Amino acid sequence: MKLLTFAHRAEAQAFHDKFDLKSCGENLFLNQDFMLLVTGEGLFEAMSECMKVLTLHPEISEVYNLGIVGNLGSQKLDEVASIRSVYAHDSSSPLFKSFTTSDPSASIDLLSFSQRVKDSQTKEKLALFAPLVDREAWAIGFVANRFKRPFYVFKYISDDADENTQCHFIKDSAFLYSQKLLSFFLNFHSGPQNEEEEERQLPEGLYFTRAQKLLYFKYQNLLETLGKEIPSEEIKKIMLLDITPKQKTGQLLNLMKELINPMTSIMQEELGKFLKPFTQIGAQVKTDNELESSELLIQYKIRNQSDIDRLKRGLELFDIKQFERFFEGEF
Amino acid sequence: MFQTIYIEHEVESLPYTQNIIQHFKNAQIKTIDKVEDYWGRVKKPYLQKRDNLNLYVGRKKGQLIKKAPDAYGTKNAEHYYFIHAYNCIYECEYCYLQGYFHTPDIVLYVNHEEIRNEMLQFIDEDKEVWFHAGEFSDSLALSHITNEWRDYWLFFQNHPKAKLELRTKSSNIKPLLDLPPISNIIITFSLSPEQEVKKFDHKTASLKARLKAIQELSQRGFQIGLHFDPVIYSEDYLARYRLLFQDVFQNLEEENLNYISLGVVRFPEKIYHQVQKNYPQSQLLAQEFIVSKDGKVRYPKPMRMKILNDLKKELLTFLNGQNKVYLCMED
Numbered sequence: 001m002k003l004l005t006f007a008h009r010a011e012a013q014a015f016h017d018k019f020d021l022k023s024c025g026e027n028l029f030l031n032q033d034f035m036l037l038v039t040g041e042g043l044f045e046a047m048s049e050c051m052k053v054l055t056l057h058p059e060i061s062e063v064y065n066l067g068i069v070g071n072l073g074s075q076k077l078d079e080v081a082s083i084r085s086v087y088a089h090d091s092s093s094p095l096f097k098s099f100t101t102s103d104p105s106a107s108i109d110l111l112s113f114s115q116r117v118k119d120s121q122t123k124e125k126l127a128l129f130a131p132l133v134d135r136e137a138w139a140i141g142f143v144a145n146r147f148k149r150p151f152y153v154f155k156y157i158s159d160d161a162d163e164n165t166q167c168h169f170i171k172d173s174a175f176l177y178s179q180k181l182l183s184f185f186l187n188f189h190s191g192p193q194n195e196e197e198e199e200r201q202l203p204e205g206l207y208f209t210r211a212q213k214l215l216y217f218k219y220q221n222l223l224e225t226l227g228k229e230i231p232s233e234e235i236k237k238i239m240l241l242d243i244t245p246k247q248k249t250g251q252l253l254n255l256m257k258e259l260i261n262p263m264t265s266i267m268q269e270e271l272g273k274f275l276k277p278f279t280q281i282g283a284q285v286k287t288d289n290e291l292e293s294s295e296l297l298i299q300y301k302i303r304n305q306s307d308i309d310r311l312k313r314g315l316e317l318f319d320i321k322q323f324e325r326f327f328e329g330e331f
Numbered sequence: 332m333f334q335t336i337y338i339e340h341e342v343e344s345l346p347y348t349q350n351i352i353q354h355f356k357n358a359q360i361k362t363i364d365k366v367e368d369y370w371g372r373v374k375k376p377y378l379q380k381r382d383n384l385n386l387y388v389g390r391k392k393g394q395l396i397k398k399a400p401d402a403y404g405t406k407n408a409e410h411y412y413f414i415h416a417y418n419c420i421y422e423c424e425y426c427y428l429q430g431y432f433h434t435p436d437i438v439l440y441v442n443h444e445e446i447r448n449e450m451l452q453f454i455d456e457d458k459e460v461w462f463h464a465g466e467f468s469d470s471l472a473l474s475h476i477t478n479e480w481r482d483y484w485l486f487f488q489n490h491p492k493a494k495l496e497l498r499t500k501s502s503n504i505k506p507l508l509d510l511p512p513i514s515n516i517i518i519t520f521s522l523s524p525e526q527e528v529k530k531f532d533h534k535t536a537s538l539k540a541r542l543k544a545i546q547e548l549s550q551r552g553f554q555i556g557l558h559f560d561p562v563i564y565s566e567d568y569l570a571r572y573r574l575l576f577q578d579v580f581q582n583l584e585e586e587n588l589n590y591i592s593l594g595v596v597r598f599p600e601k602i603y604h605q606v607q608k609n610y611p612q613s614q615l616l617a618q619e620f621i622v623s624k625d626g627k628v629r630y631p632k633p634m635r636m637k638i639l640n641d642l643k644k645e646l647l648t649f650l651n652g653q654n655k656v657y658l659c660m661e662d
């Protein structure tokens with residue numbers, strides 16, 4: 001479900017008609033795929049209305065803000081722009097937070113201002129931050145960000161934001177602008193970016209938990225970047241092991257990790273050799289997790305004299321000097 | 332390169348500023364009171380530097396020279412850095428600037444005379460004192476536009492015990508070529524094997540161009556420093572670096588080599604998260620890093636020490652026994 005937010009009803013008109021939306025609350029309209037919210041003008045109105053809807057409707061997966069903006073710089077008028085980052089200014093100073101939309105191809109920034117821009121002096125002041133101005137997008141970005149939803153802003157650049165702004169004229173033409181926004185929106189969604197992400201293949205005969213699946217794809221991407229492949233005979237070996245499918249997955253992930261970072265497996269092998277005097281007598285040895293220090297924790301159950309002798313022998317065989325040198329990179 | 336140039340009233344008429352304006356005839360020029368009123372006041376995403384980079388020109392207030400961190404540069408000397416610029420036109424994937432400021436927009440400070448006056452407070456004719464440029468920017472990338480180093484030359488000629496380091500990933504040495512080489516100004520180049528430059532150092536000069544710049548400066552008798560930092564692990568890192576060292580030392584007269592520093596890739600945790608965000612496909616993310624207790628993301632100690640030892644040993648074979656190699660952050 002996509003949430004479409006507009007400040008004014010007139011800006012939303014073409015969407016309303018096209019999607020055949022039915023009222024489902026005050027200023028809220030709905031069909032199977034879209035929810036349309038008319039927030040009212042201003043940062044606070046937009047924020048509170050949008051917050052309410054997202055709280056009540058967790059099924060909303062994407063948030064859009066659409067409407068009319070004023071030009072602060074030299075942007076071409078009468079065009080729809082997909083916005084990149086949204087800033088805000090509360091009339092005394094800019095707000096630190098900014099929100100970047102999920103459209104990677106967007107390249108124009110927008111400033112949401114707490115008032116209407118009615119003079120050139122304010123226009124000049126605001127133009128230092130962004131070339132376009134509106135009154136809501138930042139608030140919608142704030143809420144989408146809070147709810148961790150992708151966020152898009154499409155704005156029709158109607159006129160220059162200054163004393164010449166003709167609010168009546170804009171109101172009268174709102175339906176026309178709404179149609180332009182609609183065709184931009186439909187175009188945006190007919191592009192390849194809207195195609196469902198291709199379902200990626202997992203190797204057969206293995207069982208992947210969700211976390212393992214994500215790790216597998218991550219490792220696969222990394223191997224691709226490194227130009228490496230998992231040798232097929234290694235995969236075959238894993239498949240022939242007499243262990244559960246889940247354990248096989250673990251082995252496969254280890255193998256991928258080794259391929260990505262051969263140094264890690266070399267270090268693990270070295271460590272294994274150092275600790276062999278303890279591991280072969282059945283002691284549990286814990287090294288520093290981050291391998292930042294050469295401290296060791298050895299746990300060993302003593303039941304009789306021969307356990308003591310075995311431990312003694314293990315300690316004699318353990319070469320601490322070599323072990324310390326390993327931490328200095330000598331291996 | 333720059334969309335808008337914001338210039339502080341105070342420095343508008345300075346020759347440095349006028350020179351900068353001359354170079355960017357297509358940029359919009361806006362005059363402001365203070366850089367700090369605009370630069371970094373709102374959060375501007377780092378990657379917007381790709382298509383919307385602004386420049387601020389102003390006067391740096393407050394402390395102009397700061398003590399450099401302990402692991403900075405050669406031992407037995409005092410090290411300071413001075414702030415003449417913030418941010419960089421290049422885009423290295425590991426760059427710590429991507430999480431350091433709230434904006435990628437560039438600031439150039441043009442009160443160089445004040446910087447040099449402050450240097451006087453630290454210069455002690457009995458002690459070696461280093462001044463490093465480029466803690467927050469590349470020292471030479473824009474030097475044909477900023478035109479400041481000529482004035483530092485005169486200053487350092489008069490203070491032979493003080494040293495100036497200009498650090499770069501550019502090959503922009505033209506502004507230096509009509510200056511005489513002096514032994515206390517060291518031009519340092521950060522270098523990585525060609526594959527790494529291509530993969531991680533976006534928009535910087537190619538390795539070939541940097542080597543050519545080294546050769547040209549060295550032939551003219553300039554003092555050269557080399558930073559092999561950050562070293563990024565690959566399975567055949569030693570072979571890659573061996574090749575790089577061969578290329579470098581073919582281009583560099585031994586008596587003009589001032590020092591070499593070696594360091595492996597490392598990040599404060601916050602910067603690493605920025606790398607994940609800005610370059611999700613980066614091969615850097617395929618590295619086996621640990622997060623150490625002091626919040627640094629880096630290779631486990633045995634691994635980073637091994638890389639540094641291996642490379643130092645290799646470097647020494649090119650240096651006829653002279654140890655001019657410093658290990659960065661680990662020594």
Ligand code: SF4
Nearest residue numbers: 419421422423426500
């Ligand atoms: S050259 Fe230096 S300052 Fe510039 S992006 Fe690269 S690492 Fe950062």
